[in-house]
Amino acid sequence: MQEPTLLLLTALADAPRHGYALLQEVATISGGRVKMRTGTLYGALDRLLGQGLIHVVGEEIVDGRARRTYALTHSGREILTAEAERLRTVAAEAERRLSMPRLRGAYST
Amino acid sequence: MSDNVLRIALRLHPAGYRREMAAELATVFADSTAGAGRWATGRELLDLAAHGLRLRLGLGSAGALGRAAGLAAPFAAGTVAAGVAYTLSWSLWSRDANGYHLAHSLSFGGTDQYGAIVSVLAVLSALFGRWTAARLLAPVSVLVALWTFVSDETAYPPLHLTAYTATNFGPRLLWLLILLAAPRDLLGPRSWRGALQVGAGLVVGSVLFSETSGFWPVDFVRPVLEGPGFALVLFTAELTLLLLARSALQRGQYGPAGAALAGAPVLLLVLVLAAGQLWKDFLPTVLVMLGVVAAALLAARRLSPTVGTGGQRPPTAG
Numbered sequence: 001m002q003e004p005t006l007l008l009l010t011a012l013a014d015a016p017r018h019g020y021a022l023l024q025e026v027a028t029i030s031g032g033r034v035k036m037r038t039g040t041l042y043g044a045l046d047r048l049l050g051q052g053l054i055h056v057v058g059e060e061i062v063d064g065r066a067r068r069t070y071a072l073t074h075s076g077r078e079i080l081t082a083e084a085e086r087l088r089t090v091a092a093e094a095e096r097r098l099s100m101p102r103l104r105g106a107y108s109t
Numbered sequence: 110m111s112d113n114v115l116r117i118a119l120r121l122h123p124a125g126y127r128r129e130m131a132a133e134l135a136t137v138f139a140d141s142t143a144g145a146g147r148w149a150t151g152r153e154l155l156d157l158a159a160h161g162l163r164l165r166l167g168l169g170s171a172g173a174l175g176r177a178a179g180l181a182a183p184f185a186a187g188t189v190a191a192g193v194a195y196t197l198s199w200s201l202w203s204r205d206a207n208g209y210h211l212a213h214s215l216s217f218g219g220t221d222q223y224g225a226i227v228s229v230l231a232v233l234s235a236l237f238g239r240w241t242a243a244r245l246l247a248p249v250s251v252l253v254a255l256w257t258f259v260s261d262e263t264a265y266p267p268l269h270l271t272a273y274t275a276t277n278f279g280p281r282l283l284w285l286l287i288l289l290a291a292p293r294d295l296l297g298p299r300s301w302r303g304a305l306q307v308g309a310g311l312v313v314g315s316v317l318f319s320e321t322s323g324f325w326p327v328d329f330v331r332p333v334l335e336g337p338g339f340a341l342v343l344f345t346a347e348l349t350l351l352l353l354a355r356s357a358l359q360r361g362q363y364g365p366a367g368a369a370l371a372g373a374p375v376l377l378l379v380l381v382l383a384a385g386q387l388w389k390d391f392l393p394t395v396l397v398m399l400g401v402v403a404a405a406l407l408a409a410r411r412l413s414p415t416v417g418t419g420g421q422r423p424p425t426a427g
Contacts, residue, residue, distance in 0.1 A: 002297045019137040034298055037153050038138045039160030042130070043170045044294035050171035065139075066132035 187310020
């Protein structure tokens with residue numbers, strides 16, 4: 001899974017959000033490392049909508065501004081759960097190995 | 110400036126999409142650029158315009174072709190840089206009875222040297238995941254290389270020069286288009302995998318451009334394979350990728366389609382190479398050329414119903 005996809009799905013994991021809120025959440029989750037732009041965001045949202053991983057749960061006009069709210073679908077939640085589990089497994093293994101005493105010449109015979 | 114330019118950027122989107130989404134895109138754009146400087150606003154506008162153009166051309170990241178371009182783009186960034194480096198280095202060398210030597214001094218300031226610097230910056234941007242910079246710099250470097258190439262070949266008649274330029278620059282322009290066509294959200298930030306793909310493009314591009322153009326300032330690195338035999342190897346590899354791509358796409362896997370797209374300009378390169386060999390190895394060359402034409406027809410027939418439509422695929426969350 002590409003990082004922008006992971007960040008977007010993660011941003012929607014706890015609550016439905018509209019476009020600008022997603023941009024802010026992605027920046028926050030990535031610690032400011034990933035700054036998504038409007039066109040890139042909507043390209044990704046189009047793809048995730050097409051894949052059935054997210055859906056539109058509300059359309060409203062706030063202060064004269066169009067706002068559509070996006071949320072994870074059941075399928076999106078499953079895929080994010082699986083990706084989080086995969087990342088957790090890798091991270092746990094990395095931490096376990098880092099905590100072990102370093103072997104000298106482990107590759108020599 | 111931004112209201113008028115924003116309208117233009119929105120108008121680049123297909124009419125149906127614009128009717129449904131323009132107000133929301135404008136809202137998010139306004140929020141994103143509130144208090145931002147002209148440079149940041151310009152980059153937002155460029156990103157929005159690129160999104161519209163991609164949708165209009167069927168290259169959105171929801172479609173199979175856009176996703177294949179996303180996979181092929183890092184490799185294409187490397188081959189574009191290799192092509193520019195090759196052309197610019199070629200303008201520095203000339204050959205006489207004693208072999209290759211520098212045609213002019215390397216004193217700083219020539220157009221070709223500025224082009225080389227832009228090309229290096231473009232490939233470094235790609236290596237570090239700075240795709241906006243890479244995709245702004247790469248076309249500039251290709252244009253400089255094209256200008257250098259055309260300026261060096263003024264002895265040819267116009268029609269001959271046009272054909273010569275088209276055959277030389279056709280493959281690298283195709284790779285440039287792949288780089289530009291890739292949806293930004295599929296390129297991701299800096300990663301080892303992306304950097305390796307850019308590096309692979311550099312290496313493969315260098316070998317292809319050098320071998321197919323018969324220019325080797327250093328003789329001992331000249332590959333054994335050349336002429337129709339080399340063309341046949343390239344052709345077979347690309348054909349295999351194209352055949353694999355169709356069945357993989359049906360399973361919702363985009364990797365082989367990305368590899369096939371990254372290698373597609375090789376077909377044009379093979380055609381150019383084979384045409385150049387026609388006078389000395391007629392039968393194998395004709396066989397290779399027939400094979401290339403058959404592969405192109407087959408690819409067009411097999412890939413167009415699936416790749417071109419951007420149809421629905423099982424979710425893989427690229």
